[in-house]
Amino acid sequence: MYDEFAQVYDELMTGIDYPNWSDYIHRLFFNGKREFKSILEFGCGTGNITCNLAKKGFDITAVDLSEGMLSVADEKADRMGLKNIRFYLGDMSNFQINQTFDAVISCCDSVNYLPDLEALQSFFLCSYDCLESEGLLLFDVNTSSKYKEVIANNTFVYDLDDIFCVWENEPDFKNNEMHFNLTFFEKNQDGTYNRHEETQVQYFYTIEDIHRCLINVGFKNIKYYDFGTFLPGSNEGDRIQVVAEKK
Known part of the structure; x- marks a missing residue:
């Protein structure tokens, strides 16, 4: 993980x-x-x-x-x-x-x-x-306020020298959960990219x-x-x- x-x-x-x-x-x-x-x-x-x-x-x-x-x-x-x-x-x-x-x-x-x-x-x-x-x-x-008002269902894009990442937030406020869906591309020395996907979940207290x-x-x-x-x-x-x- x-x-x-x-x-x-x-x-x-x-x-x-x-x-x-x-x-x-x-x-x-x-x-x-x-x-x-x-x-x-x-x-x-x-x-x-x-x-x-x-x-x-x-x-x-x-x-x-x-x-x-x-x-x-x-x-x-x-x-x-x-x-x-x-x-x-x-x-x-x-x-x-x-x-x-x-x-x-x-x-x-x-x-x-x-x-x-x-x-x-x-x-x-x-x-x-x-x-x-x-x-x-x-x-x-x-806090739950941060998840609801700041993080919310926004999408963030990071375009760095060797990494391109799309970070999508998917809230589930009914169950006090925030799902983070990440897709990132890591640049190899030959100029090609490796693609990775990952999902993380945080919970509100x-x-x-x-x-x-x-x-x-x-x-x-x-x-x-x-x-x-x-x-x-x-x-x-x-x-x-x-x-x-x-x-």
Whole structure:
């Protein structure tokens, strides 16, 4: 899953300021009551935030469901000479490891790929089990307002040097789902193109959904921010940043 997409992901996402995003994660740690050194990251993708946090001195254990994404991330970390990252293939809703961490993070709306409230709560439980006492869980989600008003049923076209991509959004608001249909052409050295098609699905969650599941698992001191700030977040914003503490 996402293995072909992994090869073009970074070129399509050049507009994302990953260093600034990583700085924001770092600042959010000041919500905590402990020193933060070890981080478990779910949905690490091609390792952009992973590597930025590792450069800050954190020890990162990074997990993703896609072998292709992990391969790109591992090569990236190797080029940067980062020795404080371990990569694992795994599912964020049932991952197990014989270790606990100061923080668990999930970025870039990875949580929106969880298909229902049961999977969402399973992710919270998995994260809770992986945290030290007073450790923090940090993650962001796209809101239903963003899916309905910004993403909607738009089509985006990317015409880059070696990649041409058509990204079509297909909303299913009745079932709180957004389908992304991608067709991309990757240029070969001889001037020919390889065509790939991929469909991804994201799911909508409200603050109320998230809060109920976090409380059920046992998290406390739960905060919801308007992403990128420390101002209160709401379902009417585009993206919410969540911070929750293990008892």
